[in-house]
Amino acid sequence: MSKKNQIQAPKGVSEYVPPHSRKFESVREALLAPARSAGYELIELPVFEDTELFTRGVGESTDVVSKEMYTFEDRGGRSITLRPEGTAGVMRAVIEHGLDRGQLPAKLYYSGAFFRAERPQAGRYRQFYQVGIEAIGTQDSALDAEVIAIADAGFKSIGLQKYRLEITSLGDAQSRAKHRVDLVAYIEKLDLDDATKTRATINPLRLFDDKREEVKKQMATAPLLLDYLSEKSRKDFEEVQKHLKALGVEFTVNPRMVRGLDYYTGTTFEFVHDLLGAQSGIGGGGRYDGLMAELGGQELSGIGFGLGIDRCVLAAEAEGISFDQEFTSDLFIIPLGDESKTSALTIAQQLRSSGLRVEISFGDRALKGSMKAADKSGAAYVIVLGESEISSGTVELKEMSTGKTSSVTLASLQKHLLSVSSK
RNA sequence: GUGGGCGUAGCUCAGCUGGUAGAGCACCCGGUUGUGGUCCGGGAUGUCGCGGGUUCGAGCCCCGUCGCUCACCCCA
Structure with missing residues (x-):
């Protein structure tokens, strides 16, 4: 706001x-x-x-x-x-x-x-x-x-x-030049407003992309660049298609495809997503x-x-795709009291160096609040670190999804977590 | 640049023909001593986008302005 x-x-x-x-x-x-x-x-x-x-x-x-x-x-x-x-x-x-x-x-x-x-x-x-x-x-x-x-x-x-791939070839310079002559001649005969005509003189290909029905209709029989390709360009384009088929990449040839940047030649492609709004090109x-x-x-x-x-x-x-599980921690450490914070920090540091994702409960909230925080973080496991745990060297490792706990020594915590961590 | 829709708590929104704001979610605390997800109780939060006008009185009406949003154009 x-x-x-x-x-x-x-x-x-x-x-x-x-x-x-x-x-x-x-x-x-x-x-x-x-x-x-x-x-x-x-x-x-x-x-x-x-x-x-x-x-x-x-x-x-x-x-x-x-x-x-x-x-x-x-x-x-x-x-x-x-x-x-x-x-x-x-x-x-x-x-x-x-x-x-x-x-x-x-x-x-x-x-x-x-x-x-x-x-x-x-x-x-x-x-x-x-x-x-x-x-x-x-x-x-x-x-x-x-x-x-x-x-x-x-x-x-x-x-x-839900996306599709469209490809075409813009050919080499000679192919494009020949096509442009015919296309411009074709467009000159059409009934278009001034703005569109101006656009056509800058780049006649742009008219293939017009969304208006009356323009689409008029462009339906316009000369297509694909029909003007030189022998080499045509062969290259066929090769590309052959390879894509071998790779199992589905595509459709769209001879009316237009790209916004002037430097393209030869193979040209566009990925379009079906569930997006007007801006549907994803690449x-x-x-x-x-x-x-x-x-x-x-x-x-x-x-x-x-x-x-x-x-x-x-x-x-x-498409309803979710990514959340990649971002949850392996362990959430809840220190009780100021003295155990040092231990929490050093334990976390050591576990993280082995690639585990570890979080600590900060601030001075009650155990219940910390447990809630642990729950919301999505962490797989939780340990509470108080004086007794530190002096005994043993913690209760709680699996959040089941609520079950098991006694694990601090020395073997890393090995234990690595064996259950999917990452 | 052109047009449409919309601007109310962190989020999603409600607010009847104008009588000076509410819900759900989220958040914080608690429900007797150190273990979450349910439930119950309590709490904080808005100058109702901004400015002006009409009115005894405006979140609701009018004008302006800014912002967001969707579409044209164009493109990732």
Whole structure:
């Protein structure tokens, strides 16, 4: 609630506080794990970059660059922009650090906050979170398929089911040029309002994405880029599909798919969730042939994706997926009296070093209150630590789910807990 | 940038045709000495988003403003 002098978060940012943040953490780790298993390595980059990186990399004709960037001047008079997406920054860093001079493909993953100055709505925030990967320097349909499969594995490991994968190919430069000529000619004959016409001159492909029925109808017979693919592009695209089938990754070919960033070429894909609102894309990506050269690097092709953590959290909630059990402690220690607090601290420290999750009851509440706290924490076991336990070296280990207790010596507590801990 | 909906305790909300606020959940304490989940008793919490107007009187009406939210646009 907004009180008089209370400072609120800036408009449209997503925040995750406990217990909700558990979901965020679980989702992020689930999305990242398949990339790590496939040999991708972390790249951690600044959230702000030289504005030119995005105008050149992402493309000035995109809405992202033309009206959605957080751009400001720093104290040295440089134009700085909060990163609206991840790929351009990764390419900049790859070139700057010469990662493209080593073994290829360079395989990188990232995770972090991105910024777009849009009007917020369900699943769309001004600061949002993405994980992504980029595989740079190798042109191979098998790599395209693997990248897509890594994203798919991430969604599956969250437990998501109600999503679908759409793929297409944007072909090479010549294919796109030929198609564009025909598409523009086709669009010129249509009955469209001025705003839409303007949009079409900036990027005619955008009209395929229009949600209005009258536009959809008119675009129904528009020339499709897939029909213009060169022999090589067509073969590559078929290879990708063959590999995806072998991997058991389900997909549909959507020749009308449109992506918002200008650098995509060749294989392009998008994951869409069925239970989300208007913002239903949970991830997407594709190959980009010209980006590296555009940014002053070698003529190398890359492929990657960005997955929306926020939207995956929303999707997981919509599907009723819960993550809570991953976040409960193995043991809850209740010290009685000030003297036993030292023991509680040292015992907890020792148990934690073996990977157990251990909490202590703090403050001076009564035993009953501490037991309640233990119950609510979801801890599997509880011990009460008083003078008698410390002097005898034996505690009553209580299993919270059954209420049963058993006598365990402090010396064997760790071994005991490790044997029953699932983690 | 354009449009719709909504702003009452930490959360979810109730508040009849205007008479100066309530429930459930959560939280804290207790129900005789050191063991939770049920039950019972007790307690704290709101300038009813903010500002102005109408009125004897406004959470309820009017105007403005800010915020949240959903959709368009665009996209993760």
